[in-house]
Amino acid sequence: MTLAEDLARQQRSISVAEFFEKNKHLLGFDSPTRGIITTIKEAVDNALDACEEATVLPDVFVGIKRMESEVFRIIVEDNGPGIVPDQVPFVFGKLLYGSRFHQIRQSRGQQGIGISAAVLYAQLTTGLPTIVISRTGPDQKAYRFLLQINIRTNEPEVVAKEEVVWDRTHGTRVQIEFKSTMAAKKRLLEYLKYTSVVNPHARIRVEIDDETYLFERVSDEVIACPQAIRPHPHGIEIGQLMRMLSASTESCDEFLVESFTRVGKKTADEMCRKANISPGARASSLTPVEQKRLLEAMQEVKVPAPPTQSCLSPIGEDLITRGLEKEFQMDFVKARTRASSVYSGHPFLVEAAIGYGGKLPPDGNAQILRFANRVPLLYQQGACAITGCIAGVSWKTYNISQAGLPTGPLLILVHVASTNVPFTSESKDAIAAIPEIEREVTLVLQELGRELKTYLSRRDKNRLQEDRARAVCSIIPEIAAKVAEIVDLPVPDISPIEGKIMKKVVIKKLVRESRIVLEVKNYTSSMGEFTVYDISPDSGHDARPALSIVTELDGEFTKVWKVTLKPGEGWTAGYEGSGGGTVEVRGLPPDQVVVVDLDSQ
Amino acid sequence: MDKKTHERLVSIAMRWYEQIKEGAIPSISLPTRTKQNIAFDDESEVWKYGDRESIRSAHTAKSALHLLKMSYVIWFLKTQLLERRSSTLRELYYISEGWKRAKFSAQDESNFLIEDLEILTDLQREAFHLRPEEDGATIFGPLRIREMTRRGERVIHCQDDVGEAGYQIPSNVENIKLLEQDARFVIAIETGGMYARLIENGFDQDHHAILVHLKGQPARSTRRMLHRINEEFGLPVMVFTDGDPWSYRIFASVAYGAIKSAHMSEVLATPRAQFIGVQPSDIRDYNLPSDTLTEKDIAALQSELSDPRFASDYWKTQIQLQLKLNLKSEQQAFAARGLDFVTEEYLPRRLTEMGILS
Numbered sequence: 001m002t003l004a005e006d007l008a009r010q011q012r013s014i015s016v017a018e019f020f021e022k023n024k025h026l027l028g029f030d031s032p033t034r035g036i037i038t039t040i041k042e043a044v045d046n047a048l049d050a051c052e053e054a055t056v057l058p059d060v061f062v063g064i065k066r067m068e069s070e071v072f073r074i075i076v077e078d079n080g081p082g083i084v085p086d087q088v089p090f091v092f093g094k095l096l097y098g099s100r101f102h103q104i105r106q107s108r109g110q111q112g113i114g115i116s117a118a119v120l121y122a123q124l125t126t127g128l129p130t131i132v133i134s135r136t137g138p139d140q141k142a143y144r145f146l147l148q149i150n151i152r153t154n155e156p157e158v159v160a161k162e163e164v165v166w167d168r169t170h171g172t173r174v175q176i177e178f179k180s181t182m183a184a185k186k187r188l189l190e191y192l193k194y195t196s197v198v199n200p201h202a203r204i205r206v207e208i209d210d211e212t213y214l215f216e217r218v219s220d221e222v223i224a225c226p227q228a229i230r231p232h233p234h235g236i237e238i239g240q241l242m243r244m245l246s247a248s249t250e251s252c253d254e255f256l257v258e259s260f261t262r263v264g265k266k267t268a269d270e271m272c273r274k275a276n277i278s279p280g281a282r283a284s285s286l287t288p289v290e291q292k293r294l295l296e297a298m299q300e301v302k303v304p305a306p307p308t309q310s311c312l313s314p315i316g317e318d319l320i321t322r323g324l325e326k327e328f329q330m331d332f333v334k335a336r337t338r339a340s341s342v343y344s345g346h347p348f349l350v351e352a353a354i355g356y357g358g359k360l361p362p363d364g365n366a367q368i369l370r371f372a373n374r375v376p377l378l379y380q381q382g383a384c385a386i387t388g389c390i391a392g393v394s395w396k397t398y399n400i401s402q403a404g405l406p407t408g409p410l411l412i413l414v415h416v417a418s419t420n421v422p423f424t425s426e427s428k429d430a431i432a433a434i435p436e437i438e439r440e441v442t443l444v445l446q447e448l449g450r451e452l453k454t455y456l457s458r459r460d461k462n463r464l465q466e467d468r469a470r471a472v473c474s475i476i477p478e479i480a481a482k483v484a485e486i487v488d489l490p491v492p493d494i495s496p497i498e499g500k501i502m503k504k505v506v507i508k509k510l511v512r513e514s515r516i517v518l519e520v521k522n523y524t525s526s527m528g529e530f531t532v533y534d535i536s537p538d539s540g541h542d543a544r545p546a547l548s549i550v551t552e553l554d555g556e557f558t559k560v561w562k563v564t565l566k567p568g569e570g571w572t573a574g575y576e577g578s579g580g581g582t583v584e585v586r587g588l589p590p591d592q593v594v595v596v597d598l599d600s601q
Numbered sequence: 602m603d604k605k606t607h608e609r610l611v612s613i614a615m616r617w618y619e620q621i622k623e624g625a626i627p628s629i630s631l632p633t634r635t636k637q638n639i640a641f642d643d644e645s646e647v648w649k650y651g652d653r654e655s656i657r658s659a660h661t662a663k664s665a666l667h668l669l670k671m672s673y674v675i676w677f678l679k680t681q682l683l684e685r686r687s688s689t690l691r692e693l694y695y696i697s698e699g700w701k702r703a704k705f706s707a708q709d710e711s712n713f714l715i716e717d718l719e720i721l722t723d724l725q726r727e728a729f730h731l732r733p734e735e736d737g738a739t740i741f742g743p744l745r746i747r748e749m750t751r752r753g754e755r756v757i758h759c760q761d762d763v764g765e766a767g768y769q770i771p772s773n774v775e776n777i778k779l780l781e782q783d784a785r786f787v788i789a790i791e792t793g794g795m796y797a798r799l800i801e802n803g804f805d806q807d808h809h810a811i812l813v814h815l816k817g818q819p820a821r822s823t824r825r826m827l828h829r830i831n832e833e834f835g836l837p838v839m840v841f842t843d844g845d846p847w848s849y850r851i852f853a854s855v856a857y858g859a860i861k862s863a864h865m866s867e868v869l870a871t872p873r874a875q876f877i878g879v880q881p882s883d884i885r886d887y888n889l890p891s892d893t894l895t896e897k898d899i900a901a902l903q904s905e906l907s908d909p910r911f912a913s914d915y916w917k918t919q920i921q922l923q924l925k926l927n928l929k930s931e932q933q934a935f936a937a938r939g940l941d942f943v944t945e946e947y948l949p950r951r952l953t954e955m956g957i958l959s
Contacts, residue, residue, distance in 0.1 A: 468661060468662055471662035471665070472659060472660065472661065472662050472665045475659065475662065475665040475666055475668075475669050475702070476621075476626075476627075476659055476665060478669050478702065478703070479617065479621075479627060479659060479665065479668055479669050479672055480618075480621050482614075482669065482672040482673060482676055482703075483614045483617045483618045483621070483627075483672050484618060485676060486610075486611060486614035486672065486675055486676050486679060487611060487614050487615050487618050489618060492618065492621045492622045494621060496624035497621065497624060497625070497626055497659075500624070500626060501626065501660070
């Protein structure tokens with residue numbers, strides 16, 4: 001027996017399931033700690049994708065319960081469209097089975113290995129089957145499945161299937177038990193929090209043993225499900241083209257027009273001519289050499305960029321801002337959504353946000369929130385193109401300190417949405433360094449950096465002004481006291497001066513003979529709309545200007561004027577009376593008002 | 602006199618009091634005290650502050666603090682006047698130690714503030730009962746004066762009744778009455794060494810000269826004395842200093858007044874004073890022992906070229922010559938040619954040249 005024959009006997013095909021059993025790290029199951037996060041991530045991603053497709057507002061429940069010391073039960077339940085019973089075993093029990101792999105549109109999951117990998121992981125660590133309940137509508141029955149994967153064949157094994165009563169009218173519930181630890185609980189919550197930030201239309205309820213967390217939705221708008229588009233001639237590889245050609249029944253030119261986006265008759269003819277192929281030839285009859293020529297020609301001919309509006313679903317500036325504001329307390333938030341763009345024929349779009357101050361930690365590196373197609377990226381931050389771009393921006397230009405990454409009370413969110421997000425590996429932790437994407441990320445960060453700089457310099461200016469005003473206001477009383485001592489007169493009231501310096505609204509009440517005078521002056525730089533309340537025994541019936549409202553209670557008249565003053569404007573009112581009582585201004589923040597009651601002194 | 606001072610000081614405080622009462626931020630307006638804002642006054646022939654004014658208002662913390670310090674000083678001066686006491690500028694600086702926030706950070710600051718008050722009240726600091734702490738300079742020559750001292754009037758002849766060092770000018774020159782003189786001119790001398798040389802060589806007797814020792818940059822009292830001798834007796838005043846840019850400024854302050862006290866130029870300056878030397882051309886002509894100019898010297902000379910007080914052809918020529926020679930000499934460098942050279946040769950020749958001696 002030759003060595004080759006000997007070796008040949010050992011050679012056999014490997015099932016994908018077997019392959020992934022040996023290469024768990026490729027799918028994010030490299031450690032028990034990580035396994036729990038990956039499972040929840042995959043299940044939640046699926047739930048959100050499903051709800052999006054069904055255009056319902058997602059209500060997702062995540063339950064984690066410790067069964068034994070190292071065994072955890074994970075439950076993820078959604079109100080999505082459900083899965084038809086015949087498909088359930090394949091969706092959960094077969095690796096690389098999915099609806100979205102062949103579609104060209106933005107979606108969270110793609111390859112259809114995430115959740116089935118979790119099923120496989122459970123099987124490997126506890127031997128327990130995964131329980132799935134699904135219902136597709138109110139008039140449909142709910143079914144409960146116990147599933148496993150046949151590792152040799154990568155085919156689902158239905159351990160049990162039964163009809164059950166379920167209180168949800170539609171949706172899916174998956175329950176997986178596997179060996180893990182809760183060492184990464186903080187990270188898990190972080191993942192859910194970040195998910196909630198970029199999915200502001202979703203409500204996510206979490207129960208970890210006895211603790212509950214709720215990430216409430218801030219938007220009741222169902223996000224439009226991105227539409228699938230045909231592939232773009234520049235984003236295709238030889239294998240895919242060959243497959244498409246062999247499946248085609250049309251002539252070459254028809255094939256090009258029908259199968260690709262942005263290709264018309266003229267473009268198709270040009271491609272054929274360049275490839276030296278007759279446009280009328282049957283597409284399926286091309287020789288491998290011709291196929292290769294066609295691919296080359298397709299790359300060479302100029303084709304407009306693919307449509308990006310329908311197949312991408314950006315979160316939008318407003319919702320990013322609201323999503324961030326609901327989970328983080330910050331003094332400043334600004335979001336930007338860039339126009340969509342294309343790399344190698346794949347549409348993509350970058351949006352980002354910057355938050356500053358508030359309760360963000362004042363020291364250390366900025367907090368970075370990376371997202372790809374609305375999915376938070378939690379691991380391998382250092383290997384991600386987004387991190388590279390953030391470090392590559394010169395933050396000092398925007399008055400932010402920097403040590404590689406920017407530092408200080410800063411939060412940076414970057415979301416890359418694409419029909420095909422280029423990850424560095426199958427565990428989908430980091431975005432690959434594609435120059436077109438890096439350029440967009442850098443541009444959006446610079447745009448936001450400028451906004452932040454404007455905010456910071458305005459804040460510093462305000463702070464400086466305030467400091468200065470405060471300093472002056474602490475000295476003026478001393479000047480007043482000393483000057484009064486020199487001229488031998490009572491110390492004058494300095495609050496109007498303070499109002500002037502502090503830039504506030506100052507109201508003075510004084511008595512001139514038997515006439516009560518109210519003087520208001522707006523020293524602020526903004527329009528002042530407010531109400532003056534004067535409560536005293538005087539009726540104010542002869543008041544000029546006339547009272548807006550007057551009410552009496554126990555011989556005390558509440559006299560009300562509505563006043564609108566431009567910056568620098570003044571207002572005076574007067575009436576006959578004996579004075580007394582109180583005067584106040586409502587409708588302005590208290591720190592913008594100075595009341596000087598000269599009557600009561 | 603004290604009553605007028607009192608009124609004027611209090612009126613400044615009263616202005617602020619009224620402003621505060623009306624809700625206005627207290628402020629005061631003063632001439633801008635920089636080189637750019639001194640101008641030649643044709644009538645009085647001295648340099649005075651121009652029209653530029655700067656307003657000090659309590660709008661900013663710095664100016665507010667300045668006003669606070671000023672009110673403390675006014676309050677202190679008012680009290681001092683009422684109690685008929687006096688103090689020195691340095692004492693005022695130390696007294697401010699107890700004024701908390703209004704305390705002065707350096708004596709320059711309090712001196713400057715007093716000058717502000719002089720401008721505002723149009724009075725001299727002596728009226729506030731404030732005096733400088735430095736010794737007055739000395740004077741030697743055929744001059745008889747009467748001084749009001751605390752122990753009564755004294756009549757003194759500045760040659761016969763004084764020692765080798767001469768008569769010491771008091772800080773308040775207004776207490777002196779100039780009685781008579783027998784002089785043809787006055788020489789104001791920068792250094793003590795040269796002053797003593799002229800006395801020892803009998804220059805005052807030989808040429809009927811009144812010698813005044815400036816002691817470097819002259820005190821106000823010294824300048825006031827020169828002004829009065831020039832004004833009351835009509836005697837020409839000659840200034841004899843070292844040959845360097847700093848000494849030219851001594852001459853300029855005698856003749857035209859100083860930037861710091863441009864508000865009092867009319868009573869302090871002697872516009873007809875003339876510069877004897879050491880001129881840059883003397884360094885060349887007499888081949889005097891000399892030093893090379895330092896960078897600071899050169900910068901000072903350059904700055905003098907743009908100083909309105911040196912804007913004459915004479916000074917332009919001399920300063921440019923000095924920059925070209927790159928040399929400076931002291932008065933006493935004349936000793937290289939013998940101790941009598943300055944009194945026997947240089948001064949007589951120079952004074953003849955200037956038309957003082959014939």
